[in-house]
Amino acid sequence: MKSFVYEAMPSRVVFGENAIEHLPREIEQLGANRALVLSTPGRQELANDISQRLGARSVGIYPHAVMHVPIEVARKAHDEAMRLGADCIVAAGGGSTVGLGKAIALESGLPVLAIPTTYSGSEMTSIYGLTEAGLKRTGRDRRVLPRTVIYDPQLTTGLPVATSIASGFNAIAHAVEGLYAENANPITTLMAEEGIRALAQGMPEIAKNSRDPGGRSDCLYGAWLCGAVLGSSSMALHHKLCHVLGGTWNLPHAETHTVILPHAVAYNYAAAPEAMARIERAMKISEGTSNAAQGIFDLMKQLGAPVSLQQIGMKQEDLDRAASLVMEAPYYNPEPTTQAKIRGLLDNAFFGRRP
Numbered sequence: 001m002k003s004f005v006y007e008a009m010p011s012r013v014v015f016g017e018n019a020i021e022h023l024p025r026e027i028e029q030l031g032a033n034r035a036l037v038l039s040t041p042g043r044q045e046l047a048n049d050i051s052q053r054l055g056a057r058s059v060g061i062y063p064h065a066v067m068h069v070p071i072e073v074a075r076k077a078h079d080e081a082m083r084l085g086a087d088c089i090v091a092a093g094g095g096s097t098v099g100l101g102k103a104i105a106l107e108s109g110l111p112v113l114a115i116p117t118t119y120s121g122s123e124m125t126s127i128y129g130l131t132e133a134g135l136k137r138t139g140r141d142r143r144v145l146p147r148t149v150i151y152d153p154q155l156t157t158g159l160p161v162a163t164s165i166a167s168g169f170n171a172i173a174h175a176v177e178g179l180y181a182e183n184a185n186p187i188t189t190l191m192a193e194e195g196i197r198a199l200a201q202g203m204p205e206i207a208k209n210s211r212d213p214g215g216r217s218d219c220l221y222g223a224w225l226c227g228a229v230l231g232s233s234s235m236a237l238h239h240k241l242c243h244v245l246g247g248t249w250n251l252p253h254a255e256t257h258t259v260i261l262p263h264a265v266a267y268n269y270a271a272a273p274e275a276m277a278r279i280e281r282a283m284k285i286s287e288g289t290s291n292a293a294q295g296i297f298d299l300m301k302q303l304g305a306p307v308s309l310q311q312i313g314m315k316q317e318d319l320d321r322a323a324s325l326v327m328e329a330p331y332y333n334p335e336p337t338t339q340a341k342i343r344g345l346l347d348n349a350f351f352g353r354r355p
């Protein structure tokens with residue numbers, strides 16, 4: 001076996017149907033008495049419910065999380081936490097809400113308890129993002145890693161099917177890149193393969209019935225594993241492309257990951273054979289009939305996910321600039337990156353061609 005470094009992200013995970021009932025116990029375990037509950041404006045009902053469950057241990061609700069954590073929103077939320085004398089942040093929602101919790105933690109050092117309701121995986125990473133004057137800055141800091149994560153599949157049954165499927169592919173993308181990451185190791189590899197397997201099994205169940213308990217719990221479990229992979233490994237071309245497209249053209253986060261994924265996999269197919277074999281095994285892709293890239297694309301089509309950049313708001317005339325931006329500061333990638341090849345990848349993704 002090759003030598004490796006594995007950096008675990010220490011957090012406590014409480015998983016299961018009705019796990020939310022353990023919230024008071026978990027807040028007590030953190031030694032917190034004054035929690036500020038965060039949500040997006042659309043999920044305030046969930047924040048109210050959580051605040052009620054906390055009773056006297058809740059000092060308020062801040063339902064103003066928005067995507068990509070604009071710095072003004074982060075500052076206001078931090079000020080509110082200080083004004084209320086909060087000693088803990090409870091972030092209930094998707095990556096946007098968890099991201100706001102992380103921004104408060106970065107500034108204040110307050111512990112975060114996350115209750116994820118999408119499959120973004122942000123709750124398992126020490127990666128934060130802040131957007132200022134249209135530019136998103138990201139970094140890694142242990143202070144922002146949620147100390148406790150409560151995964152309750154019941155809280156995800158209201159996530160619309162289309163959002164669930166896109167979010168599921170977002171999670172799979174974390175695992176895919178973990179499999180061929182520069183610092184890939186046997187532990188993250190195990191988690192990545194199992195995460196992809198669970199999501200590929202759960203997503204078709206959700207597409208048939210949004211409230212399917214088995215599908216919901218498989219996907220949330222898969223998202224946890226894929227998020228843990230992202231937290232412990234470096235990223236490659238796929239994430240670079242999505243950061244450029246999301247950051248510069250404000251394309252929707254999970255949908256951008258979905259559209260790009262089969263093309264990033266095709267790009268790296270020959271250079272990362274072991275990773276590809278694991279994806280194919282996890283997704284039960286039969287050898288000879290299709291490969292990892294085609295299998296992902298076919299599953300996207302089967303589940304009604306967006307398959308082209310033009311479908312999600314990208315303009316053809318911006319593809320040249322996107323390729324240049326990727327090449328300005330490229331990430332490590334198994335297959336070397338060249339401007340011409342990236343431009344070709346973007347063209348395929350723009351038109352939604354099967355890889």
Ligand SMILES: NC(=O)c1ccc[n+]([C@@H]2O[C@H](COP(=O)([O-])OP(=O)(O)OC[C@H]3O[C@@H](n4cnc5c(N)ncnc54)[C@H](O)[C@@H]3O)[C@@H](O)[C@H]2O)c1
Binds near residue numbers: 155
């Ligand atoms: N730092 C990290 O490690 C990391 C990882 C992944 C994503 N992210 C960040 O997370 C953000 C995207 O997160 P996301 O894709 O989860 O989107 P999101 O958090 O914006 O959620 C999408 C929409 O779904 C709604 N929603 C969430 N849960 C719901 C539920 N159970 N029922 C009904 N509606 C629900 C939200 O209110 C929102 O309107 C981006 O800013 C991205 O950069 C960060």
